[in-house]
Amino acid sequence: MTANDPAPGGPADPAGAAGHPDHPPRVGFFTDTSVCIGCKACEVACKEWNAIPEDGLNFAATSYDNSGGLGADTWRHVAFIEQRRPLGRQHTGVARDGAGPAGEAAAVDLGMPSFERPGDGAGADGRGEFRWLMSSDVCKHCTEAACLDVCPTGALFRTEYGTVVVQEDICNGCGYCVPACPYGVIDKREDDGRVWKCTMCYDRLGAGQQPACAQACPTDSIQFGELDELRERAARRVTDLQLAGVDSARLYGEDPGDGVGGAGAFFLLLDDPEVYGLPPDPVVTTRDLPAMWRHAGTAAAVLLAGLAATFLGRRR
Amino acid sequence: MSTSDVTRQGVRGARPARDALTGSARARPDAPRRDGRAPEGGFRSYYGRPVLNRIPWAARDIAGYLFLGGLAGSSSVLAAGAELSGRPALARTMKATALGAITGSVAALVNDLGRPARFVNMLRVCKPTSPMSVGSWLLAGYGPLAGAAAATELTGRFRRPGTAATVGAALLGPAVAAYTAPLICDTAVPAWHEGYREMPFVFTGSGAAAAAGVGLLGSPPAENGPARRAAVFGAALETAALARMRRRTAAVADTHRGGRAGVLLRAAEALTATGALGAAVLGRHRWAARVSGAALVAGSACTRFGIFYAGIASAEDPRYTVVPQRERVRERAAAGLA
Numbered sequence: 180m181t182a183n184d185p186a187p188g189g190p191a192d193p194a195g196a197a198g199h200p201d202h203p204p205r206v207g208f209f210t211d212t213s214v215c216i217g218c219k220a221c222e223v224a225c226k227e228w229n230a231i232p233e234d235g236l237n238f239a240a241t242s243y244d245n246s247g248g249l250g251a252d253t254w255r256h257v258a259f260i261e262q263r264r265p266l267g268r269q270h271t272g273v274a275r276d277g278a279g280p281a282g283e284a285a286a287v288d289l290g291m292p293s294f295e296r297p298g299d300g301a302g303a304d305g306r307g308e309f310r311w312l313m314s315s316d317v318c319k320h321c322t323e324a325a326c327l328d329v330c331p332t333g334a335l336f337r338t339e340y341g342t343v344v345v346q347e348d349i350c351n352g353c354g355y356c357v358p359a360c361p362y363g364v365i366d367k368r369e370d371d372g373r374v375w376k377c378t379m380c381y382d383r384l385g386a387g388q389q390p391a392c393a394q395a396c397p398t399d400s401i402q403f404g405e406l407d408e409l410r411e412r413a414a415r416r417v418t419d420l421q422l423a424g425v426d427s428a429r430l431y432g433e434d435p436g437d438g439v440g441g442a443g444a445f446f447l448l449l450d451d452p453e454v455y456g457l458p459p460d461p462v463v464t465t466r467d468l469p470a471m472w473r474h475a476g477t478a479a480a481v482l483l484a485g486l487a488a489t490f491l492g493r494r495r
Numbered sequence: 496m497s498t499s500d501v502t503r504q505g506v507r508g509a510r511p512a513r514d515a516l517t518g519s520a521r522a523r524p525d526a527p528r529r530d531g532r533a534p535e536g537g538f539r540s541y542y543g544r545p546v547l548n549r550i551p552w553a554a555r556d557i558a559g560y561l562f563l564g565g566l567a568g569s570s571s572v573l574a575a576g577a578e579l580s581g582r583p584a585l586a587r588t589m590k591a592t593a594l595g596a597i598t599g600s601v602a603a604l605v606n607d608l609g610r611p612a613r614f615v616n617m618l619r620v621c622k623p624t625s626p627m628s629v630g631s632w633l634l635a636g637y638g639p640l641a642g643a644a645a646a647t648e649l650t651g652r653f654r655r656p657g658t659a660a661t662v663g664a665a666l667l668g669p670a671v672a673a674y675t676a677p678l679i680c681d682t683a684v685p686a687w688h689e690g691y692r693e694m695p696f697v698f699t700g701s702g703a704a705a706a707a708g709v710g711l712l713g714s715p716p717a718e719n720g721p722a723r724r725a726a727v728f729g730a731a732l733e734t735a736a737l738a739r740m741r742r743r744t745a746a747v748a749d750t751h752r753g754g755r756a757g758v759l760l761r762a763a764e765a766l767t768a769t770g771a772l773g774a775a776v777l778g779r780h781r782w783a784a785r786v787s788g789a790a791l792v793a794g795s796a797c798t799r800f801g802i803f804y805a806g807i808a809s810a811e812d813p814r815y816t817v818v819p820q821r822e823r824v825r826e827r828a829a830a831g832l833a
Contacts, residue, residue, distance in 0.1 A: 248548075352613070354551040454541065478669075
């Protein structure tokens with residue numbers, strides 16, 4: 180057992196439990212997706228600051244999202260979801276025929292050079308209410324981090340800020356952390372052989388700066404700060420939104436009692452987590468590891484006893 | 496550009512827009528409230544993309560590692576039994592097999608590293624929370640013992656220390672065979688993690704069957720009695736544990752049925768059953784023993800590759816990640832209401 184291993188059960192103070200006796204307060208991200216405009220400034224700022232290689236010039240053809248998900252070369256990822264559902268009780272102005280206020284046009288003339296107005300080609304059911312959900316995903320910097328637990332070299336470690344970082348000069352590319360992560364965050368860079376993920380800009384934190392993504396976010400959808408303060412701010416924010424009629428607003432990953440002991444990067448979402456590609460109820464796999472060792476110990480004993488028994492009895 | 500700055504006194508200059516009540520503007524009193532629940536019986540995902548990242552392990556290396564580790568560990572137990580019970584030909588075969596298999600498994604593990612030259616970093620720390628760290632230390636202890644056992648046997652020198660090494664390898668061997676189950680189960684991969692109770696028994700059973708198979712291939716009928724009995728023991732343990740694992744978990748049952756995993760696991764069942772039956776009934780006949788032995792070795796390899804591919808399939812389909820977790824959330828909500 181090294182000093183980097185967090186205590187089982189989710190320490191309230193992960194940096195202290197990891198052997199940083201005199202450490203700064205734990206920091207994190209609160210990503211408020213209700214004000215995200217999907218500009219991807221965070222993706223770009225992250226790439227620029229951390230000098231991350233190009234992650235494939237793909238065209239996903241499903242949405243404005245062409246980076247798809249987090250990976251070795253994508254440490255911030257903006258999800259795009261279009262839904263036939265209103266955002267809260269907002270009126271979009273393109274209601275189905277007969278559903279909107281009297282006199283409102285069913286299709287809207289935007290004055291754009293085209294042969295027909297947007298919405299003309301669709302039937303009444305094809306128009307109507309819709310919303311776009313946009314959310315900037317990132318490493319959760321879990322209180323109980325599976326990647327950190329399973330790393331056999333100690334390359335992954337807990338920083339004094341309570342974040343989880345890979346030491347690239349130690350990682351030998353075993354890849355164990357990749358299937359261990361319940362969120363699909365950390366990933367192996369094929370041509371490099373090592374694993375990579377968000378460091379919460381460890382270098383910037385040391386200089387008293389906020390991470391590049393939070394710095395670049397034009398709407399403060401990505402908010403960086405002390406985790407305790409962010410949790411209070413998020414609780415107020417979700418209450419405000421729900422009182423204003425956005426009853427789909429909920430927090431994700433803010434609860435220290437959840438399956439990863441609370442995420443260091445948590446979110447305000449407007450739909451179920453799985454809609455954004457997030458697991459609805461992730462549990463760190465190492466919670467079951469003591470039971471796994473017990474079963475493996477029994478199985479080893481059964482194997483030894485069973486094979487020894489084959490030598491018993493008369494010789495035939 | 497964000498106007499806010501992090502100072503020692505906290506964030507300064509935050510934009511007031513972060514408090515915008517998006518979605519509440521022009522609120523329409525008649526608009527229905529929607530709670531965005533998933534459609535009944537289905538599950539939702541982000542464009543059908545997997546939640547987990549692609550497992551970066553090569554099948555040949557890692558499934559091969561699981562197979563060879565089980566073969567080596569079980570072979571060492573049979574080797575010690577054969578030596579102590581006076582079956583020199585069986586002992587010789589099993590010691591050579593243990594050394595060959597453990598060498599091959601370490602080679603596969605190193606080959607699968609992104610930075611093979613940094614293999615020794617595995618011994619930089621000792622972490623019980625990482626089955627791969629525990630396994631590295633196990634191999635570091637077991638490998639030299641298996642090597643010494645085989646070297647003294649094949650050269651005929653240092654027989655007494657050789658016997659001590661043989662017994663030492665036999666005591667560590669079952670741990671080498673069993674630890675690979677926590678290795679793959681200690682992940683978020685549904686078909687591996689959810690089977691963590693039974694997986695060690697599947698793996699030790701499969702390892703015993705493989706070692707028995709090599710014993711049947713490489714020893715005369717006069718000495719192969721333990722191998723015949725080990726074949727039945729290993730096959731029965733593996734089959735029973737697999738059946739129980741499939742009964743208990745949908746992700747396991749589904750992924751063991753379809754795709755490449757399904758083909759491999761059906762082949763494994765047929766080969767293992769045939770091999771065990773052949774060993775039990777016809778094992779005293781030289782050629783029948785060899786055919787049965789080959790079937791058992793092939794069956795064990797198919798089991799490991801099948802389980803490996805089942806894990807890959809369960810990670811690639813968001814269904815196996817989302818549905819059980821959503822079910823947990825629902826149960827908690829129901830318990831909270833009750």
